Amino acid sequence: MESARLASLIAATVTTGLMAGLFFAFDISVMPALKRSDDRTLIQVMQRINTAIINGLFLLVFLGALLFTGLALTLHLADGGSWSGAAIPLTAALVAYVLALGVTARVNIPLNNALEQAGPFDRIPDPAAVRRAFESGWVPANRWRTLLCTVALGCLAWALSLR
Numbered sequence: 001m002e003s004a005r006l007a008s009l010i011a012a013t014v015t016t017g018l019m020a021g022l023f024f025a026f027d028i029s030v031m032p033a034l035k036r037s038d039d040r041t042l043i044q045v046m047q048r049i050n051t052a053i054i055n056g057l058f059l060l061v062f063l064g065a066l067l068f069t070g071l072a073l074t075l076h077l078a079d080g081g082s083w084s085g086a087a088i089p090l091t092a093a094l095v096a097y098v099l100a101l102g103v104t105a106r107v108n109i110p111l112n113n114a115l116e117q118a119g120p121f122d123r124i125p126d127p128a129a130v131r132r133a134f135e136s137g138w139v140p141a142n143r144w145r146t147l148l149c150t151v152a153l154g155c156l157a158w159a160l161s162l163r
Helices: 002-035 039-052 056-078 087-117 127-162
Strands: none
Touching: 002 039, 002 056, 002 087, 002 127, 039 087, 039 127, 056 087, 056 127, 087 127
């Protein structure tokens, strides 16, 4: 049982770290680079990213962070919480990641879908309006996802340190 607890905690930490890193990379490189591009380029690139990112590895990490964190907490509680107070950081990590998923579901995914529904980038009649509608909500929401995933990662590192 101890091996399962440790493995789930390590898996939660790694997958959450990968998600925090993905969102951070958008914050500091992808979106600033696209901000300097024209409207059609931003639309084209984000439409392609939104298609490319839906793959098995991404889904494993994206959902794995939630499942592994939940499993680590469940196994910790099933053991009577013997990890010297790890329930607090594990619970905080789970809450922070669930909040990041909420931001994704309520803001980022609908904006990604709206961008796709705008049609092919070269046929959009008013690309500036499409860009504004996308960028004005997506960028701040992604910053929240980065922050929440980073908090979750810090809490998982805290739980590991208590081990």
